[in-house]
Amino acid sequence: MASSCLSVVLLLCLAAAVSAQLSPTFYDSSCPGALSTIKNAVDAAVGSNPRMGASLLRLHFHDCFVQGCDASVLLSGNEQNAGGNAGSLLGLDLIQKIKDLVEAACDNNKRTVFVSCADILAVAARDSVVALGGPSWTVQLGRRDSTTASVTLANNDLPPPSLDVAGLNTRFAAKGFSSIDMVALSGAHTVGRAQCKNFRNRLYNEANIDPDYAAKLKANCPQPTGSGDSNLAQLDDTPTPVNADSFDNGYFVNLQLNKGLLHSDQVLYTAGAGGATENIVDSFAANPETFRNAFASAMVKMGNLSPLTGSQGMVRRTCSSTKAN
Numbered sequence: 001m002a003s004s005c006l007s008v009v010l011l012l013c014l015a016a017a018v019s020a021q022l023s024p025t026f027y028d029s030s031c032p033g034a035l036s037t038i039k040n041a042v043d044a045a046v047g048s049n050p051r052m053g054a055s056l057l058r059l060h061f062h063d064c065f066v067q068g069c070d071a072s073v074l075l076s077g078n079e080q081n082a083g084g085n086a087g088s089l090l091g092l093d094l095i096q097k098i099k100d101l102v103e104a105a106c107d108n109n110k111r112t113v114f115v116s117c118a119d120i121l122a123v124a125a126r127d128s129v130v131a132l133g134g135p136s137w138t139v140q141l142g143r144r145d146s147t148t149a150s151v152t153l154a155n156n157d158l159p160p161p162s163l164d165v166a167g168l169n170t171r172f173a174a175k176g177f178s179s180i181d182m183v184a185l186s187g188a189h190t191v192g193r194a195q196c197k198n199f200r201n202r203l204y205n206e207a208n209i210d211p212d213y214a215a216k217l218k219a220n221c222p223q224p225t226g227s228g229d230s231n232l233a234q235l236d237d238t239p240t241p242v243n244a245d246s247f248d249n250g251y252f253v254n255l256q257l258n259k260g261l262l263h264s265d266q267v268l269y270t271a272g273a274g275g276a277t278e279n280i281v282d283s284f285a286a287n288p289e290t291f292r293n294a295f296a297s298a299m300v301k302m303g304n305l306s307p308l309t310g311s312q313g314m315v316r317r318t319c320s321s322t323k324a325n
Contacts, residue, residue: 052128055091066150
């Protein structure tokens with residue numbers, strides 16, 4: 001028992017030491033225009049297509065939740081082929097565009113690579129939330145990019161929409177998040193879109209869904225009529241309930257009304273009368289500022305998940321490849 005406790009203490013100390021190597025001023029000397037360049041590009045992209053804000057936020061989450069915030073999700077193949085990512089990752093080209101803009105701002109001759117793809121993802125996620133009306137937070141910088149990616153880890157670690165509360169708590173606790181963090185981060189679903197395949201089962205087989213809301217969703221998300229139904233292949237995705245392009249606490253109000261889109265959304269409020277997550281949902285629904293603060297705090301924790309620092313990994317010039325070019 002003593003040996004086990006010592007191991008945990010050493011692990012926590014190591015994590016704190018790595019995190020301490022990150023700094024919000026990391027690029028102040030090497031590339032002072034990095035953050036403003038990222039913000040301008042994100043603002044332009046979200047202004048043109050608000051959906052992109054949710055997509056960039058999701059990319060950061062799907063990166064950090066698998067082997068840490070190291071831009072592994074941006075590497076071609078591998079994690080991109082995992083069940084929770086295949087056919088649904090948007091914003092990859094935009095991240096590379098931002099990367100090129102940032103490097104040009106740092107060094108017009110492009111002899112040196114200054115800013116990691118992992119840091120760009122972290123800052124772009126924050127700037128996307130702000131652009132959609134959500135809270136801001138201080139992003140620690142100095143992450144380096146991984147040289148590997150794992151579809152197996154992505155399949156094992158990313159929480160699928162079929163999870164119940166216990167499953168969600170287990171997945172998030174494994175990354176160091178509390179139940180409050182988990183519910184707050186789930187609130188990111190207040191923006192964005194979801195594919196029919198991720199909520200079709202809830203739509204047609206679960207009773208705790210508002211009938212009028214279900215009817216609207218069914219109009220764009222029919223049941224399959226048989227194997228190989230060609231209509232299903234043509235169904236792109238469906239907007240989330242309300243305020244799909246505005247970052248607010250509407251997600252939690254919707255849960256109280258049985259208007260959660262995904263099974264893993266609605267279980268936060270109907271897992272059991274008076275359950276711990278129901279109380280958190282009630283708190284966030286009643287007080288938008290409480291949600292904003294909790295979300296910002298959880299995102300800081302997210303950004304500090306197992307970063308590569310110092311001489312670890314690399315700083316990629318092309319975010320989708322580890323090849324030097």
